[in-house]
Amino acid sequence: MNYKFIIDSDIANAETLPGWFYNSEDVFQLLKEKIFLKCWHWIDDKSIFNQFSTCPFFILPDYLSEPIIVLKNPSNDYKSLSNVCTHRGNLIFDKPSNSNNLICNYHGRKFDNEGKFKFMPEFEMTKNFPRNCDNLHGFPIKSFGNLLFVGFNPGFNIENVFSIIKERVGFMPIDEFIFDENLSRDFKINSHWALYCDNYLEGFHVPFVHKDLNKILDYDSYETIIYDHCNLQIGYSDNKDDTFKFPKNHIDYGKNIAAYYYWIFPNLMLNFYPWGLSVNLVQPKSINSTNVSFRSYIYDKNKLNYGAGSDLDKVEHEDEEVVENVNKGLKSSFYKTGRFSPTKEKGVHHFHLLLSKFINK
Ligand code: FES
Ligand SMILES: [Fe+2]
Known part of the structure; x- marks a missing residue:
């Protein structure tokens, strides 16, 4: 099915979204890729970083359920990385922590603070390794007052x-x-x-x-x-x-x-x-x-x-x-x-x- 639809830019001519937009399971799923993975998401406020330097979050649980980590470095800058280990997908952090060591506790893969792959036991014989995709995916992060926002391939600049x-x-x-x-x-x-x-x-x-x-x-x-x-x-x-x-x-x-x-x-x-x-x-x-x-x-x-x-x-x-x-x-x-x-x-x-x-x- 073709899910494209046109909304007239002249409000006096335009029709509202059709009923099927709200009723279709397929469209609901399609919006992940087309909208929510092209936008900015509010994560939380910064208060948790008064106690911890590294915090895991799920963005839109039960929908995107995207696991990210936010790290605060000593100069008070924030960084966001995927919380998914590039080996077999374990969550690297399952609770807030004061450790900035990015080590997966499943098989010991290590990343530096930029998410770059550093070390993995028993991988000496693995060919063509590490590749770029063995690093943790990084996301842009911005703040407005105390509120933190993460971007997933955002189609616009949230600073504007x-x-x-x-x-x-x-x-x-x-x-x-x-x-x-x-x-x-x-x-x-x-x-x-x-x-x-x-x-x-x-x-x-x-x-x-x-x-x-x-x-x-x-x-x-x-x-x-x-x-x-x-x-x-x-x-x-x-x-x-x-x-x-x-x-x-x-x-x-x-x-x-x-x-x-x-x-x-x-x-x-x-x-x-x-x-x-x-x-x-x-x-x-x-x-x-x-x-x-x-x-x-x-x-x-x-x-x-x-x-x-x-x-x-x-x-x-x-x-x-x-x-x-x-x-x-x-x-x-x-x-x-x-x-x-x-x-x-x-x-x-x-x-x-x-x-x-x-x-x-
Ligand atoms: S899943 Fe992380 S080291 Fe294996
Ligand atoms: Fe209202």
Whole structure:
């Protein structure tokens, strides 16, 4: 089957993704290679490196399940390598460690800190060895504040995304935000991951689905700004107490902004509120199951109970219900594709356009 599809770049002409995109197991698997292995992934924050110098991670468990290691060297630089031994595939680290010695404990293969093969017992007679692929695969790693990102053959430069985000939120000391475990949760959603993103990417549903949030946000002023591989939704509020206090040279100085909702293609949301940052990582599990991790990083805890970022659990459950209903609706044999509101669904259109570009490559 040909899975290519065209999303018209003119939103007024465009159709939404077809129902089969969300229902096909084959497409779900194809997205690994076409999208998730061509993008950046949020790993975690740097706090674990206060205790350890080497940490293993799985990127998108149950989907890519890609094992990586992150090493912090004494000059505070980070490096990322594959955590898979190039002999017979054992995991080199299965827990955080303070050892920077990359030695596989299965048959003793050694690598240097750059991942280059160094030594292997009983391999003297092996011909044409070591080859390039006997070194550990290296991945680019970047940070934004305290957040670490790894790239898998990324099709774009994430530093450009960071610059775009810093333009508006760089006035806050992002690298001093403190992680709060009590305000962090995982949500299991019975839907395709892309439906969760579709819903996130428009404020159109706010008056219908989030009646309380709608009292805080000024729906008519709600704005969406499209960039190359990220976009921004801006939530305004009439109540000055719920909004950011900008310095005079800020691009939005004088505006009453309650939230900046940044989305990075394909599955990460960085939501900034006057109290700090809520990171939402959307993790595909199956065509009908997604895990969404909410991680809270606090800047000003006195503002936690005010404004658009005050009751995230309630907003999340309201979103969950509608997204799960859409997932059921899209199983219909009679639904083909939808259309976009040019004024209210620019973010969803941007997402569908990027998906089609990456898939058609
Ligand atoms: S799998 Fe690592 S040394 Fe054999
Ligand atoms: Fe919502």
